[in-house]
Amino acid sequence: MRQSWHEQAPPAAFDPADLPESNATSYPAIFREANSHRWNRRLGDHAGLTNFGVNLTRIEPGAQSSARHAHSRQDEFIWVVAGEVVLETDEGRQTLGPGTCAGFPAGGGNAHRFVNETARDALLLVIGDRTSLDEISYPDIDNHARAGAHGRYVHTRKDGTPH
Incomplete structure (x- = not known):
């Protein structure tokens, strides 16, 4: 059976600039402001991908990608497309520029985030799988x-109580 125009699969090739940016987050209200200056274009969703997500993330000057976190069941891979960011991990801080990459295996426990300490936007390609029943730990804030x-x-507090 032939699909109608509104049921057709998305085009295989597209320009990310044509997709809207969103700074939506599932974080509790108390933590949203700290993450309101990073913007995602959901490339994987647009392409109809279901096994892994791909986001083009723009981080404004002075902003962060997220609170420092580690996934229990999901891998993450990040490639710096443009600009400069500081990668903060359990090992410390490292400056990354265009073309550098970082990877965080599931269950590794190495909490991480990217901070833009420059005067220009930074652009990251963020790829992560969508393994169910994942847990995220946040060592620097009272969130799980x-x-x-x-x-x-x-999201709950670390003791399991609601925010």
Whole structure:
């Protein structure tokens, strides 16, 4: 059976600039402002990918990619496309420029984030799998996230109580 125009698969090739940016986050309200100056273009969603996500993330000067975090079941891979960021991990700080990459295996426990300490936007290609039942630990803030089989994260305090 032939699909109608509104049921067709997305085009295989597209220009990321044609996609809207969003700074939406599932973080509790108390942590949202700190993450409101990073913007995602959801490339993987636009392409109809379901096994892994691909985001083009723009971080404004003085902003961060996220709170420092580590995933229990999901891998993450980041490539710096443009600009400069400081990668903060359990090992310390490292400056990354265009063409450099970082990877964080699932369950490795190395909490990480990217901070833009320059006067220009930074652009990262962020790739992560969508393994269900992932948990995210946040060593620097009172937050913990768990994903159900549906993939949505529920955030609580570290002791399990609601925010």
